Amino acid sequence: MIAIILSLFSAIVIYNLFMVMLIGIPAMPRLRVVPSEYESIQEAVNEAFDGDIIYVKAGTYRENLVINKSIILVGEDSRRTLLDGRMGDYTILIERGGVVITGFTITGGGTIMDIGGRGAGLQIYNSSHVLVFRNYFTGNRMAIYIHSSSDISIVENLIYGNREGIYLTKSRRVMVSENILTENPSFGIHLTSSKENRVYRNMIIGGVNGIYLYNEADENEISENIIKRGGMLILDSSSNRILDNAFVDKGMFFSNSYANLVSGNKVNEEPIVYLEMASDEVIERAGQVILVNCGNITLMGVNASSAGVAIEIWNTNNSQVIESKLAGNEIAIYIHSSSNNKILRSIIASNSIGVLFSSSHNNMISDNKLTSNLFGIALRDSYDNIINNNMISGSLNAGIFLLNSSRNIIGENIFMNNSKDLVNVSS
Numbered sequence: 001m002i003a004i005i006l007s008l009f010s011a012i013v014i015y016n017l018f019m020v021m022l023i024g025i026p027a028m029p030r031l032r033v034v035p036s037e038y039e040s041i042q043e044a045v046n047e048a049f050d051g052d053i054i055y056v057k058a059g060t061y062r063e064n065l066v067i068n069k070s071i072i073l074v075g076e077d078s079r080r081t082l083l084d085g086r087m088g089d090y091t092i093l094i095e096r097g098g099v100v101i102t103g104f105t106i107t108g109g110g111t112i113m114d115i116g117g118r119g120a121g122l123q124i125y126n127s128s129h130v131l132v133f134r135n136y137f138t139g140n141r142m143a144i145y146i147h148s149s150s151d152i153s154i155v156e157n158l159i160y161g162n163r164e165g166i167y168l169t170k171s172r173r174v175m176v177s178e179n180i181l182t183e184n185p186s187f188g189i190h191l192t193s194s195k196e197n198r199v200y201r202n203m204i205i206g207g208v209n210g211i212y213l214y215n216e217a218d219e220n221e222i223s224e225n226i227i228k229r230g231g232m233l234i235l236d237s238s239s240n241r242i243l244d245n246a247f248v249d250k251g252m253f254f255s256n257s258y259a260n261l262v263s264g265n266k267v268n269e270e271p272i273v274y275l276e277m278a279s280d281e282v283i284e285r286a287g288q289v290i291l292v293n294c295g296n297i298t299l300m301g302v303n304a305s306s307a308g309v310a311i312e313i314w315n316t317n318n319s320q321v322i323e324s325k326l327a328g329n330e331i332a333i334y335i336h337s338s339s340n341n342k343i344l345r346s347i348i349a350s351n352s353i354g355v356l357f358s359s360s361h362n363n364m365i366s367d368n369k370l371t372s373n374l375f376g377i378a379l380r381d382s383y384d385n386i387i388n389n390n391m392i393s394g395s396l397n398a399g400i401f402l403l404n405s406s407r408n409i410i411g412e413n414i415f416m417n418n419s420k421d422l423v424n425v426s427s
Helices: 002-022 041-047
Strands: 031-034 053-056 059-062 065-067 072-075 081-088 090-094 099-102 105-109 120-125 128-133 142-147 150-155 158-160 164-169 172-177 180-182 187-192 198-200 203-205 209-214 221-223 226-228 232-235 241-243 246-248 252-255 261-263 270-276 279-283 288-292 295-300 303-305 309-314 320-322 325-327 331-336 342-344 347-349 353-358 364-366 369-371 375-380 386-388 391-393 398-403 409-411 414-416 422-425
Touching: 031 041, 041 053, 041 065, 090 099, 090 105, 105 142, 187 203, 203 209, 209 226, 252 288, 252 309, 261 270, 303 309, 325 331, 391 398
Parallel strands: 031 053, 053 072, 059 081, 065 090, 072 099, 081 105, 090 120, 099 128, 120 142, 128 150, 142 164, 150 172, 158 180, 164 187, 172 198, 180 203, 187 209, 198 221, 203 226, 209 232, 221 241, 226 246, 232 252, 241 261, 270 288, 279 295, 288 309, 295 320, 303 325, 309 331, 320 342, 325 347, 331 353, 342 364, 347 369, 353 375, 364 386, 369 391, 375 398, 386 409, 391 414, 398 422
Antiparallel strands: 081 090, 105 120
């Protein structure tokens, strides 16, 4: 009984604070108890008025809830109050603002193995001022799916064992804070076509991508997160603030994204150096280096491992990587849409790809040692580059791989114990 009273008191306090701060309406809730007064949670929702609290005692409830009223839904114990959507499109669907959900394990929204579809434990659609606080999400296609919504708070939830974590599309001013996301193999947090959101102080472990910004996910703040193994992918997204995040075993990758403020981030406890529109600088210490629209940058003696893409050079010219050691990365050096750059006297070992040129011309790779990579050097749609005087050994696929790349000068390299020394493919 004491536990119930405390849960209800906390729920009332949370609800009133939330409603007053965000909506400005002081709440006078009526308490409705499931299953004492109602056979199902949905029945209680249907009977409720705006501002009511629905208290759900511990147990398993196999329902697909639709919430279209401003209510608070509180479970007795998040470990023992289970909402199971039975692999439906949703377990809970919110279609109205001013909702608080706390104290539940939410499962059965879609199926974990379902690659298609939008099944989610919680769907928030065309709503505002929703608080999702201290719940468990597990066994869903997506844990939380937010569409065309604003002023949503996702706070202190445990999100584990779903196919995907939190997905935002066409949404603004969503706060995702102090959640733990783990064992979600696709991604932790995904923002697409969503602006002015804040993702901070989350722990994200695993997944293909820890955080993924895509398709004009602009003007967001991503800060003070711990991201292990999944890293962060930023595609076609600009003017974001990416600050003070700690990455482990994979850093960041940018594509067609500009005017981002990137500062104070680390990978494997070493600084991530991000430069945009910079010139005439020398970088000596970094766990990862990202150059966007730069010129005449020298990377001297960089030692970067397990960073995902250790050095990314995007639309950058007249720069050089000298006497660096790059090992255990997905790609050691990635050069895209760049020209007149040089890679000299570096050791590049045990990466999936040692050096990758994409749509890049008039660059030089010379006097390097490339050992035990899947591909030593790969060129895609790249011309008039020079590859000479390198030691290329132990490549599991090919020492040099050319795809739609011609007029490159390849000479005086030493090949040893590669599966294939040189592969030239034209599509």
